[in-house]
Amino acid sequence: MLYAAVAVRAFRRYSTYTTATLAGIFTNSVFGVIICFSYRAVWTQSPHAGGYDVRDALTYAWLAQALIMVVGIWGGGATDDVADRIRTGDVAIDLYRPVSFLGWWLATDLGRAAYHLATRGVAPTVIGYLLFDLRSPSPLGAALFLVSVLLAVVVSFGLRMLVATATFWLLDAGGLREVLVMLGLVLSGLSVPLVLFPGWLHTLVMALPWAAFVQVPVDIWLGHRTGAGVAAGLGFQLGWGVVLLLCCALLLRLAERRVVVQGG
């Protein structure tokens, strides 16, 4: 129950910045509109590109905008706090706590993600529905979509935490963080759906953890994954989540052993 309490407080902390949230919703929506017109231009000429029809593509555009902050494709979230605390030495306090370090920060990040889902996830989706003819999920599809988004946050947290942990060695993980954001932008399918990637490139990007960010949840929403496809998608996300969290745990143990806090 401790972790739930941590998550609830993270949710509340983020909910204090109302204007920033509204500003973000506005910007996500502007981008949603722009991207819809470019996708419409593509799918008007090539109506079955990547196995999507134009309605799928427009839905993809809005859901991707809705997931940016929830999944943390541009970085940020609890892991930025961790990196900061490692740099200043405050991390010593976190390591002394009689709770799991990873559990504590994962709970914080999930609380943040829940807030972003309720605001910056829901609002652009509603606006998208008002402006364009989007595809709705079945009730079961919607429920599975939410599970998939939860797993997407865990995968993203694992990647972001790995980079934050590198602060123990680099002192400033800013550059590495930018590399991670760059990889996220290219490989999550934020600017162009991964289904459009040609041949072996498609196979490759679908195997990397970033496919868990947008492509897998959206395919569940659109009904392109059903039955065994859903199970495979969720299993893929769960697998990457577990592997990445294990890597984080391993790296943290190394860090604890060799790092002297306050002084390098």
Added chain:
Amino acid sequence: MASGLREAVRAFLLLAGMWVRVSMTYRASFAFSTFANLVTAGVDFGAIVVMFQHVHALGGFRLGEIAFLYGGTAMGIGLADLAVGNIDRLGTRVRMGTVDAMMVRPVSVFVQACADQFALRRLGRVVQGGAVLAWSLTVVHVPWTPGRVLMVPVLVVCGALIFTSLFVLGGAFQFVTSEGSEVANAFTYGGNTLTQYPLTIYPAQAVKLLTFLVPVAFVNWYPALYVLDRPDPFGLPTALQFASPVAALVLCTLAALGWRAGVRRYRSTGS
């Protein structure tokens, strides 16, 4: 006036140089971030290339012509971002109350806000945009005239000035609400994304808005119609194709007025 401008440029270069030295402190981090920025700058063009695996033209424009539009707007926002992009950090400074410190220094607040955390890695966008623009010039079939050749640098300069104005207006807005930096992104980066494509993919009413209300169409669309020797698909006057400098001048004036109003409105933090 002239000496004031020289003083401002000198102050900007001093501050920018200081931030470059700061960023070099952590060597590994600097190397990673330079690499990341170079690749990130190319992501949008990569997306367009992926789309062209499935189509031969977008909005009636072939890849080479879209590369021209893309390169123009990328260089415009890249140069603007390099010079004044960090003005969007102003909201954080307003919230922290550190604008007070800027105001008592003997350097203009505007110059300090622009040079704040200056990052050389932002050259990545300019370099990448320039490369795409140069490539596009080799593949488009255009009867080159001195006027068309001259229009290319005019396009880049006007684009940079228009985006600079939008950044500054966004910065000024943060005196009104310190959490509003994302709204500015919708106009700057949103304007950039929007103008990467030919405006023929948008509804005709939207194009009027982008001409007369938020004039990002002057960043590359109108000059490109002239350079690429295309009639205006929306049947708007040909004069617009030469009006980018006018649009840039009007926006710069508005930005200057907006910034002054913002600075006057500033009250220190104290919640």
